[in-house]
Structure formats: structure tokens, C-alpha cells
Amino acid sequence: QKEVEQNSGPLSVPEGAIASLNCTYSDRGSQSFFWYRQYSGKSPELIMSIYSNGDKEDGRFTAQLNKASQYVSLLIRDSQPSDSATYLCALLMKTSYDKVIFGPGTSLSVIP
């Protein structure tokens, strides 16, 4: 089993809809989780971090974490065409150093 798994997509949603991105992971010891957005040809940028079970909201973005189910999700409300990008799920593993493992990413396309 891969350490971080995501549906590759592409996920297409109409403008104004809710986009739901999902991520599962295998390392039960992981404590920190991140969602990065990557536009085509650009570097990733952090949009959300979450450390505790439950929901964390920031503007139109909500991250959800369920450690028992080893599941992290990102909801984007009122999706805009500018949200079209690849979304990378990542987690921090408990090793001798701060090792961050990235998933393969989910491509999101918001249709006007």
C-alpha cells in the first residue's frame, strides 16, 4: 500500500459547486497533514494544514481529518475557475527528521 493515496482525477465540478478531494494514508503515527495547491508548471503552495481530528475551516476551504479511518479530505465551497489546479495531500511522518510524504495529487477542473 502506498503511503499516501489520492484519486488522480480529473475531478470536474461546475462553478459555484462544492469540490470534494479525498486522501487516505497508511502511517498511523502521522500527526500533521497538509493540502497543497499546484498550478500547472508552478510549485506547490500550502492552502491548509490540520493536526487534530475534525474540521478546520479557512474561507472557502475546509479540511477534515479522521485519524481512526486514516482519512483526510478537502472541501472547496463556491468553486471558482481559479481553483482549477492539482491538489496534493501530504503528511508528516514520525522519523528522525521531518519527512513529509506527498500524494500523487488530484487534478481539479472548475467549469464556468
Place this chain on the structure above:
Amino acid sequence: DGGITQSPKYLFRKEGQNVTLSCEQNLNHDAMYWYRQDPGQGLRLIYYSQIVNDFQKGDIAEGYSVSREKKESFPLTVTSAQKNPTAFYLCASSVPRGFGNIQYFGAGTRLSVL
């Protein structure tokens, strides 16, 4: 402005040639990383460094080398031993674990083989 600067943006390598990718940060971060990204894939760790004069191999270090002589600088050399170097290379630095280990990325270097 604080940030991470990678250069060059595009780089072409001839067969048998070593090339060096530059990464400079002024965020005062101790930890720095090099990742490789292939099309449709996530980021894979090449090397990381937690402090000056110390670095460790990541998951795909073969064919690469690094140095960390200054806190601000973490250059990556792609050697001729790396037979498939074409990829997007990303340098990152991070705040300490106690502060969440959020990684900040440079703009990347796109390496191609001539």
C-alpha cells in the same frame, strides 16, 4: 521579501555532463529539501538537510549530490550517473516540527536532456 530562490528556471543537460541547480533561502529556516516531480506524480525526496554541514539521502538519492556549507544555500548537482534526469526539481525549506513543519517551495527548475 523572504522566500526561496531557485535558478535557473530551465536547464538543459548534455549526456555525460554534471549540472548544478541553485537554491537560496532567506527565511532563516534550518531544514532544506530537494524534491523531484515527474509528470502526473507526487514529489519524491532526493536529499534533505537539517543543519549546516549535514545532509541525508532521501528516497531517490542515486545520481545526485548536495552540499550545505551555508544555512541559506543548498545546491543540488545532477551527475552523469543519473540516467533519467528529465523532471521538475523543487527546493523547499521548513519551519521546525514544533511549528507544524510547513514546507515552503521555490519556483522550481525544469531540467531536460539534450
